[in-house]
Every structure is written in structure tokens, then in C-alpha cells.
Amino acid sequence: MTRQKVKMTFIENETARKSTFKKRKKGLLKKAQELGILCGVPIFAVVNSPYELNPEVWPSREAANQVVSQWKTMSVMDKTKKMVNQETFLQQRITKATESWKKLRKENKELEMKNIMFDCLSGKTLVSSIEKTELRDFGYVIEQQLKDVNRRIEILKRNNEPSSALVPVAAPTTSSVMPVVEMGSSSVGFYDKVRDQIQITLNMKQTTNDLDLNKKQW
Amino acid sequence: MVKKSKGRQKIEMVKMKNESNLQVTFSKRRSGLFKKASELCTLCGAEVAIVVFSPGRKVFSFGHPNVDSVIDRFINNNPLPPHQHNNMQLRETRRNSIVQDLNNHLTQVLSQLETEKKKYDELKKIREKTKALGNWWEDPVEELALSQLEGFKGNLENLKKVVTVEASRFFQANVPNFYVGSSSNNAAFGIDDGSHINPDMDLFSQRRMMDINAFNYNQNQIHPNHALPPFGNNAYGINEGFVPEYNVNFRPEYNPNQNQIQNQNQVQIQIQNQSFKRENISEYEHHHGYPPQSRSDYY
Known part of the structure; x- marks a missing residue:
């Protein structure tokens, strides 16, 4: 069976939603890690789960705090220039x-x-x-x-x-005569x-x- | 079949050496990461924030519902409240519906883009087939000899004349002269002083490809968020304000079925009884919805 296209709507079924969340969260954090390594840039991700009380932070709380403090020191203009939410x-x-x-x-x-x-x-x-x-x-x-x-x-x-080009030497066929x-x-x-x-x-x-x-x- | 590309390669997880490659990779992977985060938010209703610095030390961030709120919760160590306030829930529902609309719109655009890509491939295949027949005039003009170019030019000019004549006849038949005796109206369609169709008249220089015009309306065009259908349609199926003074489709000699006029008048009385304030309603029949495929449908 070929891979089906996922419809981009909220998953109503709770068990399906929970398993999708776990898999996708893992994939998202892996992608974040790869981006950080390949490009050698500071990166931080936080996911507030509807199923757990405490948010999941990547790479770690300490590293995240460093990135956040660096982010906080920036001017509002620099911060918001490339800032997007889901709608934007x-x-x-x-x-x-x-x-x-x-x-x-x-x-x-x-x-x-x-x-x-x-x-x-x-x-x-x-x-x-x-x-x-x-x-x-x-x-x-x-x-x-x-x-x-x-x-x-x-x-x-x-x-x-x-x-500027060589004129065809061969005898013109019916298709080559305009x-x-x-x-x-x-x-x-x-x-x-x-x-x-x-x-x-x-x-x-x-x-x-x-x-x-x-x-x-x- | 010969492979076009290397296919999917496994890349080593170390910092890239090449600066320009690194910039490109960062840009692509960042948008991919944000896309994944957006999908996670839509599908599972999670709250996500990502902050990443570019190699050029610019900061890029994504957050749902927004970056600040998620980061503040992380800093202050506030867990998600089990039961949100009513106002918060209402706002969340509204936001979700907006996001849902945007997702639907995006899906629609992407499917149309996919269709167009398939069409492009098909057209390219057709082009390759005809090229294989050895028609030299299908080669790029840079590869043609002067004698070939001269012949090609003559044929193109004659073809243009034929097309102009065809177009002139079509426009003459389908575009009414609202101002009889005015040569300017005709001149636009290659007809000089109403007596000759001029094949040398340039019908096409002002034309931009793919403009939507009266003769070529694409019904598959994306029209996001149409609050009301065009042409002033209303819930009662009667067009308001279509009075002869400013109705371009009005024709004095056109008399629709008398019963229809009576029916419309009855509806009008009914509406007035409901104390709705309405403009004067035309007694003439008009099209509803999008414009028809060709202008001739109006007449």
C-alpha cells in the first residue's frame, strides 16, 4: 500500500492523536538536532504536551536557558523580524x-x-x-x-x-521543408x-x- | 531507465565546511523544521516554540500560539492549566478555525500546483516528440541560419495576419458597439472606421499572458474568502441595484417572459412587507455567480 496523504486537521481520536504526537515530537526534535549539528548554530525547542504536565525541552534545560537568555538580550525589532506563529x-x-x-x-x-x-x-x-x-x-x-x-x-x-549555425547539408526531407x-x-x-x-x-x-x-x- | 539524480544520500552528521552550502542547507532545513512544528500543532493541538540562530547570527523563531507565551511558560515553569478560562477557550477555538481555513487553502493551492506540474511535464513530452520529427523551425532562433530566419519570419507574419483576422471577426461578433459611430471603439479590435478589418492591426501587444478578461475567465482560479458572490447576488435570488442607467448588460429591446416579471414583483412586495430597505430592483434577467465563459453569453 502506498503512503497516504495526511489530512491537516485535528485528530479527534485520542489514542491515534497520542501516538501521532509521540512519533512526530520525536521526529521534530531529531530534525532540530540535525539542523544544529550540520549548520553549527544554537537552537532550542520546547514542546508543551497536552498529555504531560512539564514541557519537553531540547537539547537540555541548561542549553535552552543559554539560547533563551541570548534571545532575550536582542532588541524587539531583531526578535520579531523573523518571528512567525502558525497563522503567519x-x-x-x-x-x-x-x-x-x-x-x-x-x-x-x-x-x-x-x-x-x-x-x-x-x-x-x-x-x-x-x-x-x-x-x-x-x-x-x-x-x-x-x-x-x-x-x-x-x-x-x-x-x-x-x-551562425551550419545549414543542414543533407537533402531536405518533407518534414525539414517549411x-x-x-x-x-x-x-x-x-x-x-x-x-x-x-x-x-x-x-x-x-x-x-x-x-x-x-x-x-x- | 537512467536515473536523473543521485537519489537520497546519507549525509554525515558533522558541521558543513562549505559556507554557501551551509547557508542553503540552513534555509531549507529551517523551513522544513517549522513546517513539521506547524503540522504537530495542527494535528495534536500541542504548543511548540522553536528558536534558532542563523549562521549570520540572525534569530528565527516559530511558536504556537506565539513564541513569547510558550517561552514565558518554560521560564516561569508554569504547567498547562487543566481547565482553561472560558474566554481563553473561545479564543483558542477561533484561532483553530482560522488555522483550519488556512490549511484548507494551502492544500487547495498545493494540489493545483501539482496539477500544473503534471501538465508541464506532458507539454514538455509533446514538445520533445515534435522536435524529434526534425522540424528545423522548432529549434532555438540562435541556431538558425539567416535564410531560414527570413523564411520563418515571413511565415510567422502571415500566421499573425490570419490570427488577427480570426480574432477581429470574433471580437466584432461578440463585443457590441455601445457608441455607434465612434471609430475609437472599433479601432481597438483592428477595424478601421467600421469598413475594413485590418490584419496588420496589433491586437496583441498590450496583452499580458494569463490576464483574466471578459473572454477568458478561469473558473478554477483560487478565490479565497469570498464573503459574498460577485455581481451583488443576495439571499433572495434577486439582483439589487441592477437598474438600466448603469447596467452594462441592459438592452432596451430585450423583453423577458412577462410571468417572470410578475413573479419578481411578487417577491419584491413580499420583501417590502418584511420591512427590508432595498434598492430599486431591475425587471431584467441577469446572470448569477461568476461571469460566463464568453462575453456572448450576456447578449
């Missing part, structure tokens, strides 16, 4: 996770649109089949790609270099299906009748 700590984690999520979502969107763009260029996908709500994001990605290409062309022309994307009447490739619609749209004139009708409607 959780809020910090939420903020961090949300930022990561937003960033990754943006990357995914760009990657998705890039895949669609290359599919369009290789003739696998028609622009008309793209979700209409995605068109702006798609346009944005094309814009970015065009900017990159233009920047690269400028650099190559400035350096008077015909190429499909021609044209807007004109002699359009070849994957835009045949939408060419006529585009031409109609581009040459479309709105007559005065249409305008009158529009005024009546609104």
Missing part, C-alpha cells in the same frame, strides 16, 4: 505556493501556445480550429516569436554573418481552407443600409 507561517507558505502556481501556469500557457503555433506552421492545425478565447494568448506568443526572430536577424546582419504560409490568391499549404473566408472578410464593405440597421438596433 501558513500565510507565507500559501503566498509562496500561489506565486509558484501562477508562474508555472503562465509558462504552461506559453508552452501550449508555442506547440499550437508550430502545429499551425507545419500544417497540422488550422487557425480556425483554435479556441476563440485562446486567440489573444496565441497572438501574443506569435508576437514574441517574431520579436526574437527579428532581433536575431538584426544581430546576424550587423555581424555580416550569413549564418510549409509555405501565404495570404494571397496563390496560397499554398494549410491555409487553403480559410483563404476564401479571409479574402471576403478583408474586402468586406459595410453599406449605409448596414449602418442604418445598426443604429435601429441600438
Whole structure:
């Protein structure tokens, strides 16, 4: 059986809670010890158990007193700068996770649109089949790609270099020849299906009748 | 399958020599320690305080309910009172409910992050597959020759034109001209003086990826702590204050079912009888809850 994800809520069952507390407390103090040793830093932990009268102190009362007295001598500002309770700590984690999520979502969107763009260029996908709500994001990605290409062309022309990479010597296969994307009447490739619609749209004139009708409607 | 990393290594429990490694380890292990402490507090209702000094002599501390109270109890040697005062218990209950909400929110965000990571891996795999087909235009632009770049540029520009035309047609169909005769309204969507769709018009330069807009609303977006649903919905299912003067969705020629108007009027009378002071209620039908997927749903 695989390890189950623990739901972060208070454990109602007292025996389960007690055993969880013992195990987790032991793990927590072990982690504290490891941090202290690996980084050579003073550390102190205290756990007030609901099951025992006296709190558990780590590493020892004497060492803890030393750390606490050192902590007490610090100014309020220095003390509170990096001080968190459970609420503030959780809020910090939420903020961090949300930022990561937003960033990754943006990357995914760009990657998705890039895949669609290359599919369009290789003739696998028609622009008309793209979700209409995605068109702006798609346009944005094309814009970015065009900017990159233009920047690269400028650099190559400035350096008077015909190429910065070796042009493939092998005879081009069908996949290595880029499909021609044209807007004109002699359009070849994957835009045949939408060419006529585009031409109609581009040459479309709105007559005065249409305008009158529009005024009546609104 | 080749292993990507070394896997989990057993490390020697001695102070680290490398200063930068030590800083990174401290940072990671400290947040891990605080996370464990937070989980212990949530699951078992324990009171925990941790104080740790960084290698740079800065102090980091975690405490539940707070650092000072736990440390004071430790210094003064006060055991936990067996029966807390009523006010204390009330405060504790409230705090626990806040923490519970935060934990739920965190779980939600983390699961969404996990989903997004899986999606990223899938997209990367798709990208690798298409790259394997040998389409040179999918290579980074730095690796392309000038002749290739010129051809690629031409194709991209044509593709952009086609997309602009598609987008213009879509926006023209779905975004109403509230001010007829105003060219500024049309210009925003690549339509010059209402007669032509302009394929060279830049629809995309002002666009930021992933903005929530009227055309692309993500219902899976996290909206923490919405006290009330948007668009002024209320318990009676009637929208207050949606009067034609400032309602962008208002259409003069739109006449909903007469029965519906009567029903709404009856409810309105009923509410007035209950002596609730309310704004003028629109007789027009409106959407409840989040905005629809596309703007066209409004019309």
C-alpha cells in the first residue's frame, strides 16, 4: 500500500492523536538536532504536551536557558523580524505556493501556445480550429516569436554573418521543408481552407443600409 | 531507465565546511523544521516554540500560539492549566478555525500546483516528440541560419495576419458597439472606421499572458474568502441595484417572459412587507455567480 496523504486537521481520536504526537515530537526534535549539528548554530525547542504536565525541552534545560537568555538580550525589532506563529507561517507558505502556481501556469500557457503555433506552421492545425478565447494568448506568443526572430536577424546582419549555425547539408526531407504560409490568391499549404473566408472578410464593405440597421438596433 | 539524480544520500552528521552550502542547507532545513512544528500543532493541538540562530547570527523563531507565551511558560515553569478560562477557550477555538481555513487553502493551492506540474511535464513530452520529427523551425532562433530566419519570419507574419483576422471577426461578433459611430471603439479590435478589418492591426501587444478578461475567465482560479458572490447576488435570488442607467448588460429591446416579471414583483412586495430597505430592483434577467465563459453569453 502506498503512503497516504495526511489530512491537516485535528485528530479527534485520542489514542491515534497520542501516538501521532509521540512519533512526530520525536521526529521534530531529531530534525532540530540535525539542523544544529550540520549548520553549527544554537537552537532550542520546547514542546508543551497536552498529555504531560512539564514541557519537553531540547537539547537540555541548561542549553535552552543559554539560547533563551541570548534571545532575550536582542532588541524587539531583531526578535520579531523573523518571528512567525502558525497563522503567519501558513500565510507565507500559501503566498509562496500561489506565486509558484501562477508562474508555472503562465509558462504552461506559453508552452501550449508555442506547440499550437508550430502545429499551425507545419500544417497540422488550422487557425480556425483554435479556441476563440485562446486567440489573444496565441497572438501574443506569435508576437514574441517574431520579436526574437527579428532581433536575431538584426544581430546576424550587423555581424555580416550569413549564418551562425551550419545549414543542414543533407537533402531536405518533407518534414525539414517549411510549409509555405501565404495570404494571397496563390496560397499554398494549410491555409487553403480559410483563404476564401479571409479574402471576403478583408474586402468586406459595410453599406449605409448596414449602418442604418445598426443604429435601429441600438 | 537512467536515473536523473543521485537519489537520497546519507549525509554525515558533522558541521558543513562549505559556507554557501551551509547557508542553503540552513534555509531549507529551517523551513522544513517549522513546517513539521506547524503540522504537530495542527494535528495534536500541542504548543511548540522553536528558536534558532542563523549562521549570520540572525534569530528565527516559530511558536504556537506565539513564541513569547510558550517561552514565558518554560521560564516561569508554569504547567498547562487543566481547565482553561472560558474566554481563553473561545479564543483558542477561533484561532483553530482560522488555522483550519488556512490549511484548507494551502492544500487547495498545493494540489493545483501539482496539477500544473503534471501538465508541464506532458507539454514538455509533446514538445520533445515534435522536435524529434526534425522540424528545423522548432529549434532555438540562435541556431538558425539567416535564410531560414527570413523564411520563418515571413511565415510567422502571415500566421499573425490570419490570427488577427480570426480574432477581429470574433471580437466584432461578440463585443457590441455601445457608441455607434465612434471609430475609437472599433479601432481597438483592428477595424478601421467600421469598413475594413485590418490584419496588420496589433491586437496583441498590450496583452499580458494569463490576464483574466471578459473572454477568458478561469473558473478554477483560487478565490479565497469570498464573503459574498460577485455581481451583488443576495439571499433572495434577486439582483439589487441592477437598474438600466448603469447596467452594462441592459438592452432596451430585450423583453423577458412577462410571468417572470410578475413573479419578481411578487417577491419584491413580499420583501417590502418584511420591512427590508432595498434598492430599486431591475425587471431584467441577469446572470448569477461568476461571469460566463464568453462575453456572448450576456447578449
